[in-house]
Amino acid sequence: METMTNNVQVEKAKTTKIHDVDFDNLSFGSVYTDHILVCDYVDGAWQSPKVIPYQPITLDPSAKIFHYGQSIFEGMKAYKDADGNAWLFRPLDNYKRLNKSAKRLAIPELPESHFMDGLTTLLQVEKDWIPTNPGSSLYVRPFILASGNGFHASPADEYKFIIACAPSGSYFSGKVKVLIEETYSRAANGGVGYAKAGGNYAGQFYPTQLAIDKGYQQVIWTDDNTHEYIEEAGAMNIFIRINDTLITGPTSDRILDGITRKSILQIAEDQGIATEVRKITVSEVVEAAKNGTLKEMFGAGTAAVVSPIAAFGYKGTDYDLPELEDSYATLLKKYITDVQYNRSEDKFGWRYPVQ
Numbered sequence: 382m383e384t385m386t387n388n389v390q391v392e393k394a395k396t397t398k399i400h401d402v403d404f405d406n407l408s409f410g411s412v413y414t415d416h417i418l419v420c421d422y423v424d425g426a427w428q429s430p431k432v433i434p435y436q437p438i439t440l441d442p443s444a445k446i447f448h449y450g451q452s453i454f455e456g457m458k459a460y461k462d463a464d465g466n467a468w469l470f471r472p473l474d475n476y477k478r479l480n481k482s483a484k485r486l487a488i489p490e491l492p493e494s495h496f497m498d499g500l501t502t503l504l505q506v507e508k509d510w511i512p513t514n515p516g517s518s519l520y521v522r523p524f525i526l527a528s529g530n531g532f533h534a535s536p537a538d539e540y541k542f543i544i545a546c547a548p549s550g551s552y553f554s555g556k557v558k559v560l561i562e563e564t565y566s567r568a569a570n571g572g573v574g575y576a577k578a579g580g581n582y583a584g585q586f587y588p589t590q591l592a593i594d595k596g597y598q599q600v601i602w603t604d605d606n607t608h609e610y611i612e613e614a615g616a617m618n619i620f621i622r623i624n625d626t627l628i629t630g631p632t633s634d635r636i637l638d639g640i641t642r643k644s645i646l647q648i649a650e651d652q653g654i655a656t657e658v659r660k661i662t663v664s665e666v667v668e669a670a671k672n673g674t675l676k677e678m679f680g681a682g683t684a685a686v687v688s689p690i691a692a693f694g695y696k697g698t699d700y701d702l703p704e705l706e707d708s709y710a711t712l713l714k715k716y717i718t719d720v721q722y723n724r725s726e727d728k729f730g731w732r733y734p735v736q
């Protein structure tokens with residue numbers, strides 16, 4: 382074990398898997414780096430985080446994660462610039478959101494230094510794993526799970542905070558065809574939709590598979606009460622451009638406060654693009670598609686930055702979106718990735734050096 386200047390202990394792996402990895406053909410999140418960060422909550426306190434070799438974790442069959450799904454996660458990326466320097470994008474926002482999720486799931490909140498020192502130490506150790514091919518990055522997955530035991534339906538007394546990393550290629554998978562959901566719901570008022578809680582995603586798999594069976598790639602969730610308002614996608618916020626105005630729904634109990642979403646709103650305002658944060662009805666989007674004022678729809682999230690939508694289905698009809706030369710999606714994606722890869726001025730102070 383060596384101890385770094387910020388008191389994070391590091392136990393180095395004896396061998397590296399890096400030479401087995403085909404960095405030209407990386408799929409999303411399926412190859413993992415040599416180390417993880419682990420930090421245990423025991424005896425009522427978060428202990429010191431440690432970097433250790435990537436390895437399975439052992440849990441008791443009665444660990445509460447298995448029974449009551451007490452788990453939360455974050456998703457972020459590390460980027461390398463042309464000079465080989467490593468960067469994160471707004472990592473403190475991920476830290477704050479992790480604690481927001483923790484609070485809602487009755488998980489003890491994590492001190493900022495445990496998160497930030499643990500994260501930067503892990504990334505220093507794994508720096509060679511941050512890919513340099515265009516559009517590629519190191520996907521970083523912080524998560525907390527209830528490791529404490531008991532069949533009693535109550536919060537666990539022990540937890541594990543872990544960060545694992547996966548090198549990922551450029552995410553662009555082509556434009557997607559989405560289905561506007563009329564039956565199932567992702568989140569409800571007063572529920573946990575705003576938290577990155579594991580169960581929110583498990584609950585989406587079945588309705589998403591039904592949409593896939595019908596020829597769509599993703600579901601656009603609508604409000605649980607009336608199914609008349611557009612909410613968000615599975616792990617992306619949704620933007621809609623009608624004429625030249627960019628519209629997105631307000632964050633709420635049900636809609637996750639995406640870091641990409643709020644960055645896009647800030648850039649759009651700075652670039653003189655009219656924005657509106659307000660509820661969007663499905664009927665207004667259908668109407669705009671019919672009369673030609675619907676110009677763009679795209680998802681916004683860390684994985685793909687922006688994911689343009691080619692068509693949407695609603696009540697048995699598909700509506701195609703036009704192919705635009707100068708889409709907001711392209712402009713916004715370029716702006717954000719230029720900041721992330723240190724190719725442009727960072728006027729909002731979003732870049733964070735890994736050092």
Ligand SMILES: *Cc1c(COP(=O)(O)O)cnc(C)c1O
Pocket residue numbers: 456577613614615616617618637638639640641642681682683684
């Ligand atoms: C993670 C996530 C997003 C996107 O958040 P970013 O911070 O932009 O990555 C949007 N919606 C849901 C449901 C999510 O889980």
